[in-house]
Structure formats: C-alpha cells, structure tokens
Amino acid sequence: MHSLTDVQDKLLREYRRFVQSEIEPHVNVWDQEGRVPREVITSMADQGFMGALIPAEYGGSKLNMIEFGLLNEAIGYGCSSIRSVLTVHSMVSQAVTRWGTQEQRAAWLPRLARGEWIGAFALSEAGAGSDVAQIGTVATADGDDYVLDGVKRWITYGQGADVFLVFARSKGRYSAFVVERDTPGLTVSPIDGMLGTRASMIAELRFENCRVPRSALLGRAGFGLAPVASAALDIGRYSVGWGSIGLAQSCLELSLGHARERRAFGVPILDHQLVQRLVTDMATGVSAARLLGLQAGELVQAGDSKAVAAVWMAKYFASTTAMRSASDTVQIFGAHGCDPAGSPQRLFRDAKVMEIIEGSTQIQQTMIARLIPSGES
Template sequence: MQLSGEQEAIRKAVRDFAVEELQPIARECDEEARFPEEVWDGLADLDLTGMTVPEEYGGFDADPVTYAVVNEQVAYGTLAVATALSVHCLATSCIAGFGDEEQRERWLPEMVSGRPVGAFCLSEPGAGSNPAQMTTTAERDGDEWVIDGDKQWITNGSRAGVYIVFAKTGEDAITQFVVPGEADGLTVGPKEDKMGLRASDTTSLTFDGVRIPEGNRLTEEGRGLSAALSILTGGRIGIAAQAVGVAQDALDRTVEYVKEREQFGQPIGEIQAVRHKLADMETTTQSGRLLTREAARKKGEGSPDTAHFASMAKRVASEGAMDVTNEAIQLHGGYGYTSEFDVERLYRDAKITTIYEGTTQIQKTVIARGLLD
C-alpha cells in the first residue's frame, strides 16, 4: 500500500527518532526493567502523544493508516515504548470518542503534551479475554461513584495520571470512567517481572472505595463494554503494526549479521539455506505490514468489516513476528541466544504481541465469527 507524501514524511521522522533515540537505549532499559522517561518528551515533541486527539484540543488527529505507520516505527526502536504510547493513545481515544465537551476540554489538552500519561484499565485477575466477567464495581452515591475492585496487566500503571476504568454498574452493565491518578483509595501494585517487554511499566491496580464525581463517567450506564470493544479494534491494528516493527528490526539485524559472519570460508549469507530463511522472513514481515495497513485503511473508511480485518492483521503480524525473531536467533547461532545480540530481546518482546489486546485464539474466534455471521 502506497503511503501519501505526508505519511511517508511522518514515517521517516519517526524512524529517525527510533534509530537515534530508542534503539541505543533499548537493551539497557530491558536489562534494568526501566521505562526510559527521557524519551517520552521526545515523542510529545513529535506530536505522537496526541495522535488520537482532535486538532481542536491540540492533537495530531492521525488517520488510521498514519497511526499504524507510527506504531510500526516506534516499535522498530523498542516495543516497550511503543506499547506505552499506544496505551496512552487508547486512553485519549476513549475521552475523545466518548467524553462530552467539558470532559474533552478538561483532560485532552494536557494529555496531548504527554503529561499526564494515560492508562487503559479493562483486564482483571479473573477476566482477561472475557471482560464481561469483570468484578470491579461502581456504585452511585449521590453525585458520586464509588469504585471497588482490582485490575491487572495495566501498562503505564505506575506512570499514569489518568486511568480509563471499566466497572460494572449493574449485573450485566459495564460503564467507563475517568479516574485521576491522585484519587484516594487507588493503590498501584508492584511492577510485574516479565519475560519480555521488561522496560514497559506493567502493574496491578486496587480500587478501594475510590470516589469520583458524576462528571467523570464517560459513557452512558451499561455502554462501556461496547465502547471498549470499538476502541480495541483500533488498538489491535496498532499492536499488529508494532509486531511488524519488531519483525523488521529483527530482519534488518539478521541481514547485516549474515553479511559479516563467515563459515566455510564465506559469509553465511552466501549459503542457499540461509538465503531461503531470509526470503521467508521478508515475506512474513511484508505480509503482516500489508494486511495491517489494509485493516487501517478499512477503519479510516468506516468499513463494516474493520474488526474482521483488524483481527486478521493482529493474528498474522504477531505470529509472524514470533516466526521472524525465532529465525533471527537461529541464523545468529549461539550468539543469538545471548543478551549480547538484540535478537534475543526481540524474540522475548515479540511474544506479548500474540497475547495482549486479545490472544491469537481470540482473534481466530473473531475472524471465524465474521465469516459465519
């Protein structure tokens, strides 16, 4: 899919930022399990923290294809930062898409600057792939709501100043709220010690009698789940794009390695079996990219099969990233299994793209439903 001149210029600017600012710190931040706050303001300077915010509130208001392109390029630098950015953008999308004018004016202009950071709080210890089973509740008390419950796997958990929280307001009713980070009764759990995506800040949250005003309710009572699912369609396209970025990073590093590494008196890139692996890696990466951009194009056009294509894109791109990073390690040989080479980190990072915002199995369910229904 051909990018417009503006989209190509944005792609290049973000790629340059990824190569110059993100890749040099990615390994160190992974080893230290530290989010690189020093680059967050750089994302804001590029208007990326306002990607899903309308222009009247100071945002970039990126079209879906541009949003996918940006996610791919940031992930090419490091998936940890790309994940933090995409979740921040999920939060701003919720306010922009479901908030009233007063709510938009209250939160969006500051969030465009990257501060406060946004978080999206849907998953729970017992309700991941099936959010309808959540147990977090919000009960009305006069002009306030009182929220009780636990959330898990919250990206930007300890960094956020604005939490988009989904809670039950009735037996089968889920509603969406904005909870400020300084709210009394909100406790942030310790950071998860993860296999990959280690530089990304992932925590649990506990809500113990957290009181917020009626003005912090984003959706009509009972409309929160449908709102979440509509937002997650765009989120899945973003995750697919991030998976493509990880795959492209692994492929590029591998191409350079096989040009330099010699065995049997020649660079291993001259060996036919190695070339065949590279051909598969390139085809897999490009397939994920094209399907992701097609899903983004459909979203921009308001196509009724956007969710169908978003799930196909996430399934193909995320599983493709696993395949490409696995082959990258194989072609690096023993070196690929050490932390000295970045393909080991990329392999660990790639796995999460098959899990968050809907596992591969959930994507297959959505795809099949689209065929049968």
C-alpha cells in the same frame, strides 16, 4: 493500495529518524532496567506522537489511520515497550475523544495531547482476560459519586501513568471511568520482570473504597464494555498490529546484517540455503503484514464496515509473523542471539507478548471466521 506512497514513505523515515536518535541507542538498557524514562515520552509528545489521535482543536495532531499505523511501525521497530505505552495512551485518548462530553474533552484531551497526562487502560484482572465479562471490579453509585472496589492486573505503564481508564461492574452492567492516579483509595504496585515488553512498567491497580465523582464516568452508565472498551480495543489491536510489523522489520534487518557478516564453513552464513530460507520467509512475512496493515488502515479511515475484520486479520498476521521472525532471528544469531545484552533475545520475548495482548492468537483464530462479512471468502 499496494505500497507506501512517497509521502507515506517520507513520513515513515521521519518517524524512524526520531527512533534512531531517541530510542534505539538505549532500548536494551531500558529493557534490562525494566523502565523507560519519562523524558522520552515527553519528547514523543513534543513531536505530536502522544496526541496522534486527538483532534487539533484540543491540541492533538490527529493523524489519519495510515499515518498512525506508520508511527506505530516506527516506534515498534525501535522498542515494543514504548510502543505499548503509545498504544494504551492512544486507546484512552480515542475513548475520551469519542465518548467524552464536551466538558470531559475540554478538561482531559489537551493534557493527554501535551503528554502532561499519560493514560493507561485498565480492563484485565487476574480472573478476567480474554473473557472480559468476568471482571469483578465493582462501581457502586453513592450520592454524587461512584465508589470503586477491585484489582486490575497487567496494566501497561501503570507505574507511570497519570490517569487510568477503568472498567467496572455496576448493577450487572459495565461502566468506564477516568480515574486520576492520586485519587485516595487507589494503590499502584509495580509488576517487574515480565517476559516481554519489560520496560513498559506494568502494574497492578488496587481500588479500595476509591471514590470518584460522577463526572468521571465516560459514556453512559452500562455502556462500558460495548461500545467504550471494544472501540478502544479496536484501536489497540490496530496499534499492536503495526507495532508487530516494526518488530518483524527489525528482526529482518538484524538477521540480514548478521547473516552477511558471520562466516561458517568458509562462507557468510547467508550463503547457506537453509539460512536464506529463514530470511526469505521473514522478508515475505514483513511485506505481507504491511499490506494487511495498509488495507486495514484504509478501511478504518473510510469508516467501512469491513474494517473490524481487516484489523483483526492484520494484527493476527503481523503478531504471528513477528513471533516467527523473532524466533528465526535468534536461530540465525545462534549463541549471540541468546546474549542477555543483545537485541534478538529481547525481540523474541517482546514478540511473544504480541500474540497475547489485544486478542490472543487463539481468540483471533476463532473471531476472524465469525467477522468475515457474508458474501466474502
């Protein structure tokens, strides 16, 4: 796999058309207002995007992994906040598809596929980020129920989601629960003004004596972090990697357009070699990131044991490329790049988030070395 096939290229253009009409014209306003309208997520569901990883028998569109990657690239090109919503919803959908019982799949997946339910992923807490084993939320078994107590923080689309995949500690082990938003004992508080992905409607979730039935348990008791959370995070990492490619592509196009138009010292700034270098590095980075994304997609699709390392590499490279590209885009735009109403500063803030979520840059720098299968270099 070296480049997109004609079919994949056509699909990417199709996704891009949706983004151009439904997302791009509004993205900076949504960023400033700190919210995305539910209608745009409903339109994405109508296109089958919210059911991207859900099997057809439950109403999903079950894309293959390359198609899912291209969808994330296109949405990430337009708006990282909406791509973040797609990411967490896809993580929840994938977890239910993979670990749900027959009854749970039948009850939840059609709603998730239709976008009637938007899912959010609730793992992190103030005291537990990279080191997820430190989570303090507790699930206590009580008769036919579990009672949840604790506080989840930085939950993407927490302000709008209908259902949460919540991870809690139970007798020293970890379990996963699907909790509906209107469950008594759950309070959702907005966290506004985040540095980046500002429109992704992040929230804090407070569980106080929050009682859920045993049927809310996803997967076996005690299997919450591995395998449920780790498999969902693999999908999240893949999605954020491709979203970062889209973000970097957006930087490249904006930079090229501006560098061809803006004149300094009698010539377009693109004629200055130091500006050419910035654009060259950006273009090369985007191409390389896309190749790593395609490689990861092929391996995940094939169920290859090398897929996990390939996804980590793809996300690591794409997110750092996005950050560098966004920083250079602000540089190429100069003061215009710092304009609060413009795209460069939004891309710059959003790109920083890509280096923190789904495995920070430093965690990737240490993990990839450990994940490389023996015999490979």
